[in-house]
Amino acid sequence: xxxxxxxxxxxxxxxxxxxxxxxxxxxxxxxxxxxxxxxxxxxxxxxxxxxxxxxxxxxxxxxxxxxxxxxxxxxxxxxxxxxxxxxxxxxxxxxxxxxxxxxxxxxxxxxxxxxxxxxxxxxxxxxxxxxxxxxxxxxxxxxxxxxxxxxxxxxxxxxxxxxxxxxxxxxxxxxxxxxxxxxxxxxxxxxxxxxxxxxxxxxxxxxxxxxxxxxxxxxxxxxxxxxxxxxxxxxxxxxxxxxxxxxxxxxxxxxxxxxxxxxxxxxxxxxxxxxxxxxxxxxxxxxxxxxxxxxxxxxxxxxxxxxxxxxxxxxxxxxxxxxxxxxxxxxx
Amino acid sequence: xxxxxxxxxxxxxxxxxxxxxxxxxxxxxxxxxxxxxxxxxxxxxxxxxxxxxxxxxxxxxxxxxxxxxxxxxxxxxxxxxxxxxxxxxxxxxxxxxxxxxxxxxxxxxxxxxxxxxxxxxxxxxxxxxxxxxxxxxxxxxxxxxxxxxxxxxxxxxxxxxxxxxxxxxxxxxxxxxxxxxxxxxxxxxxxxxxxxxxxxxxxxxxxxxxxxxxxxxxxxxxxxxxxxxxxxxxxxxxxxxxxxxxxxxxxxxxxxxxxxxxxxxxxxxxxxxxxxxxxxxxxxxxxx
Numbered sequence: 001x002x003x004x005x006x007x008x009x010x011x012x013x014x015x016x017x018x019x020x021x022x023x024x025x026x027x028x029x030x031x032x033x034x035x036x037x038x039x040x041x042x043x044x045x046x047x048x049x050x051x052x053x054x055x056x057x058x059x060x061x062x063x064x065x066x067x068x069x070x071x072x073x074x075x076x077x078x079x080x081x082x083x084x085x086x087x088x089x090x091x092x093x094x095x096x097x098x099x100x101x102x103x104x105x106x107x108x109x110x111x112x113x114x115x116x117x118x119x120x121x122x123x124x125x126x127x128x129x130x131x132x133x134x135x136x137x138x139x140x141x142x143x144x145x146x147x148x149x150x151x152x153x154x155x156x157x158x159x160x161x162x163x164x165x166x167x168x169x170x171x172x173x174x175x176x177x178x179x180x181x182x183x184x185x186x187x188x189x190x191x192x193x194x195x196x197x198x199x200x201x202x203x204x205x206x207x208x209x210x211x212x213x214x215x216x217x218x219x220x221x222x223x224x225x226x227x228x229x230x231x232x233x234x235x236x237x238x239x240x241x242x243x244x245x246x247x248x249x250x251x252x253x254x255x256x257x258x259x260x261x262x263x264x265x266x267x268x269x270x271x272x273x274x275x276x277x278x279x280x281x282x283x284x285x286x287x288x289x290x291x292x293x294x295x296x297x298x299x300x301x302x303x304x305x306x307x308x309x310x311x312x313x314x315x316x317x318x319x320x321x322x323x324x325x326x327x328x329x330x331x332x
Numbered sequence: 333x334x335x336x337x338x339x340x341x342x343x344x345x346x347x348x349x350x351x352x353x354x355x356x357x358x359x360x361x362x363x364x365x366x367x368x369x370x371x372x373x374x375x376x377x378x379x380x381x382x383x384x385x386x387x388x389x390x391x392x393x394x395x396x397x398x399x400x401x402x403x404x405x406x407x408x409x410x411x412x413x414x415x416x417x418x419x420x421x422x423x424x425x426x427x428x429x430x431x432x433x434x435x436x437x438x439x440x441x442x443x444x445x446x447x448x449x450x451x452x453x454x455x456x457x458x459x460x461x462x463x464x465x466x467x468x469x470x471x472x473x474x475x476x477x478x479x480x481x482x483x484x485x486x487x488x489x490x491x492x493x494x495x496x497x498x499x500x501x502x503x504x505x506x507x508x509x510x511x512x513x514x515x516x517x518x519x520x521x522x523x524x525x526x527x528x529x530x531x532x533x534x535x536x537x538x539x540x541x542x543x544x545x546x547x548x549x550x551x552x553x554x555x556x557x558x559x560x561x562x563x564x565x566x567x568x569x570x571x572x573x574x575x576x577x578x579x580x581x582x583x584x585x586x587x588x589x590x591x592x593x594x595x596x597x598x599x600x601x602x603x604x605x606x607x608x609x610x611x612x613x614x615x616x617x618x619x620x
Binding site: 036037038039040041042043044046047048049050051053054055057058059061062065072119122123125127133135136137138139140142143144145146147148149150151152153154155157159160161162164165168169174193196245246249252253255259280283287293296297300301303304307308311 | 353356357359360363364367368369370371373374377380384385386387388389390391392432435436438439440443444445446448451454455458459460461462463464465466468469470472473488489491492493495498522523524527548551552553554555569570572573585588589592595596599600603604607
């Protein structure tokens with residue numbers, strides 16, 4: 001969803017003074033326009049100033065640091081040019097962490113979108129008490145990450161966890177869920193637990209699918225699956241694209257492995273199981289455990305560029321598939 | 333599913349409708365159970381003894397319900413103090429960011445100026461900016477400015493609005509009828525007045541949604557307080573995660589579970605009280 005596309009879908013109200021009628025006793029039209037321009041900048045200035053000071057400046061600062069050996073304490077840091085980047089690209093730990101983060105995003109994002117959509121379809125049916133079901137399914141999504149981490153740690157605990165309780169009562173051996181190789185599945189389940197978030201937004205999208213389309217399809221004898229595939233999914237595609245992009249970005253930044261680790265403490269970064277040692281864990285390890293601010297900044301900038309490129313590619317490859325239901329009125 | 337089928341097959345159809353409904357309700361109950369399971373287990377864990385937690389095979393229910401775990405979780409650390417810290421920064425941030433995002437959203441929805449399109453593009457793009465990328469350098473800058481271990485960063489973050497919430501408000505304001513401001517302009521009311529007196533009072537569902545979202549973000553945030561605040565000024569999220577250990581440094585899971593139940597409950601309560609307005613705000617603002 002690019003700015004233009006969003007704007008074209010939603011830009012219904014026209015500027016007020018376009019009628020050219022000047023107010024208050026024949027003042028020239030330009031002053032009204034000028035006043036509105038000034039008002040626009042007055043209203044948007046908190047964001048503009050905040051964006052410059054709290055985003056652009058830190059990003060630039062991080063870029064500068066990424067060319068140095070700054071560690072926050074030692075005064076003897078120096079400029080090393082592309083040294084950090086050279087090290088980064090030749091470091092196999094970085095590549096593995098990046099690969100794991102990519103693989104994790106590639107599985108967790110589609111799964112949570114499918115889960116969220118399935119939940120939305122389920123609670124969109126006319127059933128009794130669906131408001132209650134909606135609320136209960138959404139609840140885990142408002143549980144803060146720390147709460148979710150502790151809940152899943154208890155659930156999958158080797159001795160006292162319910163997961164192993166079920167396994168052993170069925171005659172299976174208990175599994176060390178929070179260590180390799182199972183830790184990644186627990187991480188995945190923890191994130192899927194919050195699928196209610198996607199459910200709510202998909203639900204809002206479903207409300208917008210015109211009922212006549214479904215009725216027409218039914219009269220034509222289309223099966224439920226066919227209707228879903230040919231009507232619901234295309235009309236929902238902008239929502240799904242939005243979910244994909246934001247989900248992807250959130251997924252590579254997740255700190256959940258840290259919260260699921262045996263002792264959830266940023267200094268205990270080394271206790272994260274190997275399969276959950278994602279890119280962000282690597283950044284934290286460099287930053288907190290080793291104090292390598294320069295190197296960590298380089299890692300973050302590489303992540304930023306990768307996200308930018310991936311997002312661009314996602315938009316490029318979906319431009320033909322995503323269907324925008326542009327309001328005809330919006331186009332004059 | 334249609335009830336308008338031919339008469340001879342009416343009973344057949346009725347049976348099918350009933351089976352369908354049974355399947356639907358079963359699916360709903362099972363799925364809801366799965367989603368509530370982890371939370372239920374957390375409550376049970378908080379009611380057991382340390383011995384029961386170490387025992388294998390698992391003890392499903394506590395032999396003697398240990399209500400005192402909740403009291404202990406409260407007294408072993410300065411629970412209320414941490415909760416107060418969380419509450420202060422969550423209220424500061426949620427209040428400020430809701431107002432500033434509404435303010436900025438109004439500008440993008442109802443006003444124009446050269447460069448608006450570009451600015452809006454940057455705003456949407458910045459939604460895709462990884463937060464972590466800016467947070468670490470921001471910390472270093474705040475450290476230089478002496479704002480570490482104060483609540484000023486949350487004030488600044490709040491004042492500068494949040495792209496996601498700006499978008500939420502912009503969508504809502506863009507959908508309101510134009511007559512709303514026309515009459516006010518004829519009466520000589522400025523845009524500031526229009527915003528405060530006409531648009532803001534109209535937008536309570538979105539205000540509620542924005543406030544809940546922002547409050548939940550801050551209440552649940554782990555990294556920013558961990559970075560910016562010292563041990564006694566930090567938030568409940570950090571405390572629950574790191575402070576329930578014995579003198580020897582081993583974690584005490586039943587206290588941690590009890591504490592995290594108490595930590596989550598305020599968010600759940602706020603959500604339950606406000607969810608009607610929240611869901612309405614999300615859908616009327618067309619965030620999709």
